[in-house]
Amino acid sequence: MYEDLNNKVAVVTGGSKGIGKSIAKRFGEEHMSVVINYHSDPDGANDAVNLIQTSGGKAVAVQADISQEQGANDLLQAALDNYGKLDIWVNNAGMENRVATNEMSLEVWQRVIDVNLTGVFLGSKTALNYFVKNNRPGNIINMSSVHEQIPWPGFAHYAASKGGVKLFNETIAMEYANKGIRVNAIGPGAINTPINAEKFADKQQLNDTLEMVPMKKIGDPEDVAAAAAWLASDQSKYVTGVTLFVDGGMTLYPSFQNGKG
């Protein structure tokens, strides 16, 4: 628990399931007030609201498409209407699908870029504009991936979007560092969420994934939420522009693990 997070106000995009829901729940345990954004799963979002309220935080669920500027504006407005301020904005929403690049339609490419990269831009822009105009310190957390660094055949749009998030994150961290605004990313590895449910249900695919993780285990969404809470808190007050990998060592060239080569 981080005492300085008490009564802080956060927006979490894509908070109805997976990592976003886990971050929302952790923020509730920190007694924060949370705007939980959902795209198409009101039940998941309402469940997240209940989890937060049960653990002593405040929460409201708001439908919005984060790839649209109006969506980001609606989330800020909900924070201001319900809680009177904004302290932390978590750009978590994301999507992926496997398509060979030579067969990838422009629509499929564009949708992943729109949600994973443009959504991060729109959320960040909205939060930054509020912090700057109101002369307030602020904190932005962008959900990147190990694939901001590791190429991923079949997921060129996803890897391109996360590579874009990496430099966007670093650039705005530098641009606003002297205004008391911190911007950091989290790079999850293989985490047990709905995005991976089918893959991890298949024993062969699960074992293939574990081969790529030096710690030989799949991460929990709570591991990512713990990183988000630390980055949101003052305990990380001298940290900006980093990607904090939460990946069991996946970015450490696991094929070298046994001293091979």
Ligand code: NAD
């Ligand atoms: P998930 O599919 O469980 O959740 C994704 C969330 O994003 C959902 O709530 C979905 O509704 C929301 N979303 C999608 N499009 C949206 C839109 N247009 N507007 C608003 N919300 C939208 O996935 P997850 O595993 O929880 O992933 C969360 C983030 O973590 C993503 O950015 C993902 O790329 C990243 N990530 C996940 C893993 C992993 O192993 N699970 C690894 C690396 C990175």
